[in-house]
Amino acid sequence: MVSMFRDVTYKVIIKGMTSTEEKDILNGISGSVDPGEVLALMGPSGSGKTTLLNLLGGRLNQPTVGGSITYNDGPYSKFLKSRIGFVTQDDILFPHLTVKETLTYAALLRLPKTLTKQQKQKRAMDVIYELGLERCQDTVIGGSFVRGVSGGERKRVCIGNEIIINPSILFLDEPTSGLDSTTALKTVQLLQDMAEGGKTVVTTIHQPSSRLFHKFDKLILLGKGSLLYFGKSSEAMLYFSSIGCNPLIAMNPAEFLLDLANGNINDVSVPSELDDKVQIVNSDAGKRNGKPSPAVVHEYLVEAYETRVAVKEKKKLMVPIPLDEEVKAKVSSLKRQWGASWWQQYTILFCRGIKERRHDYFSWLRITQVLSTAIILGLLWWNSDTNSLKGLQDQAGLLFFIAVFWGFFPVFTAIFTFPQERAMLSKERAADMYRLSAYFLARTTSDLPLDLVLPVLFLLVVYFMAGLRMSAAPFFLTMLTVFLSIIAAQGLGLAIGATLMDLKRATTLASVTVMTFMLAGGYFVKRVPVFVSWIRYLSFNYHTYKLLLKVQYKHMTPVLNGMRIDSGLTEVSALVAMVFGYRLLAYISLRRMKLCAQ
Structure with a gap:
């Protein structure tokens, strides 16, 4: 399933004691992901990557959403729920159920009514073997006070709960958080294998290792809700080098990109345009210890992307259907498709x-x-x-x-x-x-x-x-x-x-x-x-x-x-x-x- 999004914005309304104000969470985010690709949403904490993932996955339906999001040239609808898998950041599972029971109940509830109970149970077992969970299938999930499967196995069970419906597009919110580097690599390799099987995969990631970073096909880098980069992950370093931002020491590409998104330019060469801008500002707020402030760096990166890349990327995107009235009209005419009576x-x-x-x-x-x-x-x-x-x-x-x-x-x-x-x-x-x-x-x-x-x-x-x-x-x-x-x-x-x-x-x-x-x-x-x-x-x-x-x-x-x-x-x-x-x-x-x- 092809997903395209253009000029996506999102605001939250903050109610104070005396007044109400709107806070921008996302500012005009555009991009696309095709079947067979893994798109990584990366950025510092609070940059809006989880909000963007929730919007793309149809988990936020608020009047403060702007822009357009399409799936195979159509808007989001309730019919799409049976084709979309969404893995949350927290492993939300029942601690006293076994791995096999957890996936079997998911299959019985989510798979279409046209399948028999035996076919649904077989699908659950197929997923267990696909995810390499056969050795722990009879082990309870576990929790705070119950000993159970390992962290990596829990994450795979969460993924199994979603891929059991064989979704066309899979969204994951920080699937490697809390995992060691080896387990995280196995998890991302699993996502890559799914993508190669024809699925579309979109995932947020906080600070991946260099090995993980190179497994992503596309990358979106966010900073304070603004788009700093969208394109092939393999070309990200070339792009930032073209705008004068280069690491002065050997470092993990993901670490370098996150430093830039945070406005931290220690061990990073400063482009001449940024130096000129600091001289114009000519104040302590604009330059600290001889270096541009994070706010100035962020403004420069946003402007650089808008002038050099954004227009070209937006032309590649097909004109999608607006979110608001078109979606409401279509959604209201559709009925939910339940997997069981x-x-x-x-x-x-x-x-x-x-x-x-x-x-x-x-x-x-x-x-x-x-x-x-x-x-x-x-x-x-x-x-x-x-x-x-x-x-x-x-x-x-x-x-x-x-x-x-x-x-x-x-x-x-x-x-x-x-x-x-x-x-x-x-x-x-x-x-x-x-x-x-x-x-x-x-x-x-x-x-x-x-x-x-x-x-x-x-x-x-x-x-x-x-x-x-x-x-x-x-x-x-x-x-x-x-x-x-x-x-x-x-x-x-x-x-x-x-x-x-x-x-x-x-x-x-x-x-x-x-x-x-x-x-x-x-x-x-x-x-x-x-x-x-x-x-x-x-x-x-x-x-x-x-x-x-x-x-x-x-x-x-x-x-x-x-x-x-x-x-x-x-x-x-x-x-x-x-x-x-x-x-x-x-x-x-x-x-x-x-x-x-x-």
């Missing part, structure tokens, strides 16, 4: 969710926490007395603790769900891997089987040690009540996390909310003011506690601790409403966040 997306994401999170749910730390709490409670209420009112009130204290424990615990676990997966969600949604509704339902329901195990273990210990009502119906109704409380509490955690998307703020809000629910329930203050008492009806702790009392004592007393012991239909209805209401709020919050280009 809604139900298939849900099923795949459900299975992936269980495989990824079962390690966290059944970690020894969590099991020990739940079982030790259960044993302590069982010892404190060992064979509690149910023959006297005082004994019943003591036992009611245990039920209150159970309601509180299985209210706090799920809320603060669920809060982490969407903030922690935001990067993965953004990445996968940007590639149109699945619908947000399929992801949301799979993410929230795949926790349910896992959530049932620990409460069952907890109640098996507490229920019989404390001597609660010994018959099957009360035991299973107690378990059902606790499970309903957990799902409702999770809904609140999901809603808070999805709304704020910040763990510190979400944890603070959840602490205040749950504490308010508990205090307003009337457990500690019998006469709760009217203007506060209504909060209890929003509290899952309040409804769970009432249900537990009704399950245990319906046959014994009509009133306990001021609560009427009835059928409990009101409490069940309230908890069910919370289960769906809080989750609906979480989904709406995710939809409004606009995590990625949609």
